[in-house]
Amino acid sequence: MAENSLLKFIAKNKVAILATVSAGTAAVGAYVYYQQLKQQQSKGTKDHRRQGEVFTGQNEDEVGSKDDGSVLNGSKKKKKNKRKRKNRAKSTKVFEYPSLPNGEPDIVQLEGLAPSQRRAYAVQLKNKGNHFFTSKNFNESLKYYQYAIELDPNDPVFYSNISACYISTGDLDKVIEFTTKALEIKPDHSKALLRRASANESLGNFTDAMFDLSVLSLNGDFDGVSIEPMLERNLNKQAMKVLNENLSKNDGRGLQVLPSNTSLASFFGIFDPDLEISSVNTTSHFDTKYDLLSDALQRLYSATDEGYVVADDLFTRATDAYHYLLSANKADDPLRENAALAFCYTGIFHFLKNDLLDAQALLQESINLHPTSNSYIFLALTLADKENSQQFFKFFQKAIDIDPDYPPTYYHRGQMYFILQDYINAKADFQKAQSLNTENIYPYIQLACLLYKQGKLTESEAFFNETKLKFPTLPEVPTFFAEILTDKGDFDAAIKQYDIANRLEEVQKKIHVGIGPLIGKATILARQSSQDPSQLDEEKFNIAIKLLTKACELDPRSEQAKIGLAQLKLQMEKIDDAIELFEDSAILARTMDEKLQATTFAEAAKIQKRLRADPIISAKMELTLARYRAKGMI
Template identity: 45%
Template sequence: MGNQEKVVEDTTTALELNPEYSKCRLRRASANEALGKYEDAMLDVSALSLFGDYNNASIESMLERILNKRVTENLEGRLKEQQKESHKKLISATDLASFFGSFKPELTFDDYDPENKADVLLKEALETLYAKTLHGFETADEKFAEAIKLYKEANDDKNNKKYAIALEYSGVLDFFKMDAISSFEKVSKAIELNPRAQSYIFMGLINADKAAANGEDYMADLNKAIELDPQNSSAYYHRAQYKFISKDLEGAAKDFEKSKELDPEFVFPYIQLACLTYREGKFSDCETLFSEAKRKFPKAPEVPSFYGEVLTDHGDYAKASKQYDAAIKLEEECAPTIHLGVNPWVAKATVLVAEPTVENFVEAVNLLEKANELDPKSSKVKLTLGQLKLQQSELDEAIQLFDAAADLTMNAEEKVGAIRLVEASKVQKKLHADPFLSKKINELLASIQGGGFGI
């Protein structure tokens, strides 16, 4: 008759009489799915997998279908909320420091007038941003916005170049607040007023995000940046990064070398050339390049951290762990300036859990909790820590961490993954909260232990 509400009512009554009635539980799951009550539907489907009365493949397929519907519903709600002005917040200081670390600090500009309040605000904003501290990016963002307002009110063409710089930076910070429309409008206006290499690099970033599958616009923007300023090390570096990701290793190597030649004090081209050599299967040469980078940049935490990533991929966890320790020490010595932020803490924790022992697990949790204190907006920390909390059956903490990660990350794939973990953890919590189902889980675990498989 299509009366799904009544189906749920009757099947619920039936299950109160006989909680093991699998066919009835399946019918209730189907009705709840039809009603859009996906969490309730997933609970029943998950319970069916405990009973073993149905083909596991069909049950898993049904659970995956319902989970995908719930994830889509959750994602749409989050994206709608993110469009509200009150939800437009900057992402992790770790990620911001990493991005702005790929540019030569711009601490002043031509025609600076200390009597012009807009100029003073713009200079303070640049200095604060490139200081790369935990809360400095928010302060810089506010100062850029104030400077823009004053330049606009003054409506003086002689300020156009400075106005454009403020728009550039405010625009890219809007991008990191997941406000793509404002970001595009501000950087476009900056290019209109005073096109610079940096404005085209920023625009390339925005265009790449708008159409991730098509890198032509991104490359066009980077090529334009180099055309405007052939001596801009960052432009070559970002173009090399794109070529590296696109597997044009030869082209990437040339651009990394050019970036290094133009700015010998820029650490990242040295690191990426070493990583590229590893990608080519030349591990020994890669180690040599990292050694050279370490000699040139002995205080840069970036060198041991990226070397640790290569060693992790190579399977040498012990050596990788030592490199992450070195990176953590150097990062702490650099404080309050952020270079890599909490990335070495996360990397070290990941290596520890790759070789599971009680001691490693405890140390990994401690590292991630410390990282969460150091950068409360890091989605990477929250996702990794949440998964460890899940393994400890600390479901409430895990759900909170996954939920926060889903809001904080800009990466679409990571956002969906975090939401899936939120929803799956909620179902797991409901399973344990149901006395009958909790008992079934314990019986199943006991039978596995009795069979000698362990948990």
């Protein structure tokens, strides 16, 4: 379906939402992707030393530490800078500061000197602090850096060096305190930014760490190859932290919501509505709730937005009612059948809402009361991964043993074979499902897609055309055919098919492909609108916005529509709208990977908003992005 295509498209082309540019990252809003600049030379660390600083033989005016990470040691100009400093040291006059009898500096006398003299003596005191730092005598080094600050409180190096001491002693709160003081004086102080980022990461303040790393990246002070993984690591940690907090609000099971109407229509489309609705047994004298169960099934297979929501509620109510009825009438077979039917459907709704444990419990309860093909099919689907594939196939065999002529069994098993790339068995099952119910379109669609997957492009297209002749009014054929055309890169032909599918969908009484054609077309147009690095195709971009906005209105539970629209909103600089849409899509997403991806985008967008709020940083962002656009990198 087009929904899945959009999600794969987003995942494949990881959006660099952080508006930073490190030497491996082009970062901007929606549909602007990480691009590796493999040939770009690494930038060396800038030498921020001030003119006229007194140097007394230390290797660095600013002290470093092993905790700063490899970034601090990666400059290609390091040896050259050392030579410069040594030459400067030879020509620099060293003053002896006035001291007390105990050897400590006479701060009272020093504070009475002219500002230029105080600054010169402050540097000497700092250098003595450096000497103690090198000897790992951090208490003494801290003392002399504080002396330096008393004489010259406006030198960021002194505060930065104090932070280096606290890195060595492990006092991370103090690291943040003194790097912050250094940055108040010099906002682009590279070592202070990096130290504060590292301290914040260790303390779990990942958003603060990302902010400082982003500023570092924009300043171009360090090799982007080193900054980029630090940014990504903090972003991933923050996203996981937020996701876990959200999941814990619901006993660790996640925020349970129905999937999109499009997904529900696709899932239940293989089942025969008349057969399912007629499966309610009305012969029990004890069953006072079969009307509730029958209503739930009718609502479900009406395949409407309201129908899905109401059915979910009715199945839950029916399950509660049958639990009560069974407590008094366990031996009544018709009652047991209906209770099993209610538990079966409530179980699969729990599964579709990503509540796996309750789903399996209800489905097993259904099987214990009255096993059916559906109960085994649904239980198998809760185990639909490679690790549980044997158990999966065992339950499908049990479904076949109950009814060897039930089409959905073969269809869903065929899908598992398809996922496992066992195309021979997948084809056999799809053909079996097709032969058992020639009026259901889904086996035809899967057989056509299977041919394409096997590289038989001509045969696949021919099969789609045959299926279109058999089902001329159904939107499934053009929708899935458009998926294949998109995968082939034939975008114009795909858009035509999506338009046909959308027109057919609009005249249906039931949901068939839902908003799939809207999302599919919007995905193509959004991609095409950004193909030219020099300018945005505003017409295609605006159409994509309209299509995704309409998709969100028609199917507000579609996470794919929302995450796609969020990225376009981000590109429009509507960051608040983007954050809200990303957060909504994280709630709606079915899998943990999808939830984490949407949460990651939301947290990254929040950092972008914070960066944009600073006028100086925002201006740097625009200059950097303009430079990358000029080079055709974004």
